[in-house]
Amino acid sequence: MRTQFTHADFKTARLAGLLYLIIIVCGIYSEVALRGPLVDFADAGSTATAILGALDAYRLSIAADIVMAIADAGLAILLFILFRPVAPGLALAAMIFRLIQSVMIGINLMNMQAALLLIAGGQDLSGLASGTAEALTLFFLNMHAHGYDLGLIFFGINSLMTGVLIWRSGLVHKSIGVGVALAGAVYLMGSGLRFFAPEIYDVFAAAYAIPVLTETAFCVALLLAGLRSSRTLAA
Numbered sequence: 001m002r003t004q005f006t007h008a009d010f011k012t013a014r015l016a017g018l019l020y021l022i023i024i025v026c027g028i029y030s031e032v033a034l035r036g037p038l039v040d041f042a043d044a045g046s047t048a049t050a051i052l053g054a055l056d057a058y059r060l061s062i063a064a065d066i067v068m069a070i071a072d073a074g075l076a077i078l079l080f081i082l083f084r085p086v087a088p089g090l091a092l093a094a095m096i097f098r099l100i101q102s103v104m105i106g107i108n109l110m111n112m113q114a115a116l117l118l119i120a121g122g123q124d125l126s127g128l129a130s131g132t133a134e135a136l137t138l139f140f141l142n143m144h145a146h147g148y149d150l151g152l153i154f155f156g157i158n159s160l161m162t163g164v165l166i167w168r169s170g171l172v173h174k175s176i177g178v179g180v181a182l183a184g185a186v187y188l189m190g191s192g193l194r195f196f197a198p199e200i201y202d203v204f205a206a207a208y209a210i211p212v213l214t215e216t217a218f219c220v221a222l223l224l225a226g227l228r229s230s231r232t233l234a235a
Contacts, residue, residue, distance in 0.1 A: 005171065009082060013171065014226020016078040019071045020219035026068040028212075034061035035112075041145075044138040045131070048119045055120060062112050069105040076102065076158075083165040094161035101155040108147035115140040149194040152187040159184025159211075172221035179214030186210050 005013075034057045038050040051058050076098035083091040115137040117123055125133050163181025167174050186207050193201045 004085075010226050012078055012081055012226075013222045016075055016082065017219055017222030017224075017226055019075040019078065020215070020222060022071040023068050023075065024216060024219060026064040026071070030061040030064035030068070034058070034064065039138075039141055041138065041142060044134040047141070048134040048137050051116070051137070052120060055116075058112075058116060062109055062116075065105060065109055065112075069102050069109075072105065073099055073102040079162065079165075082171065083162075083169055086165055086169045090161055090165060094158050094165060097154045097158035097161070101151045101158065104147065104151035104154065108144055108151065111140045111144035111147060115144075146194060149191040153191045156184040156187030156191065159187060166218075172218070172225055176214065176218050176221050179210075180218055183211035183214045 038047065038054055038058060040047050040050075076095045079098075080091050080095035083094070118125070118133045118137045118140070128136075160181050163177045163179075163184060166172060166177030166180060168177075190201070190204055190208065193204050
């Protein structure tokens with residue numbers, strides 16, 4: 001298949017690549033550097049103590065996720081614009097599923113905020129038994145983790161569709177389309193395990209290296225595509 005991309009399309013690709021870069025940086029930084037070190041799902045007390053000792057880092061992780069969700073919504077729209085000439089219906093469906101994920105990321109942050117309010121928000125906790133606030137804090141953080149994986153179900157479906165669109169468009173190399181579709185399968189399997197077979201979820205966690213690599217490759221490919229002059233691309 002051959003798709004004609006204009007100079008405006010390549011500018012759109014470059015902007016999409018920049019938004020993708022923001023998503024990757026904010027997502028990894030928020031989870032790995034800011035939030036992850038504070039949370040121990042096996043110890044409510046130490047988690048509450050860690051958060052209280054690093055409130056700025058915890059709040060920054062919320063801010064980073066907000067930026068990520070906004071950038072993700074923008075990316076969903078830009079990818080629709082890019083891939084609409086390839087398959088309008090499929091591009092629209094992919095955008096909708098990605099936007100659903102973006103909304104879920106934003107709403108899910110209320111679980112993180114609820115956890116913060118319980119231990120550092122000046123709430124009246126006089127009616128709670130000792131240790132209850134810490135236990136509820138960990139519960140809300142666990143809900144946040146599950147909510148994130150729930151959003152990844154919709155993103156996994158989006159990735160399968162996006163992989164097909166990449167393959168058919170010729171905008172970037174077909175291998176990236178295969179990788180993005182494979183990443184979608186990983187997201188769907190991982191989220192399924194989180195909800196229905198949590199005892200083996202940790203064993204599967206290493207597979208998330210595939211989405212990290214393929215999405216980074218797609219980001220770089222979009223940025224490079226944005227540097228090219230307008231021309232006809234062959235699939």
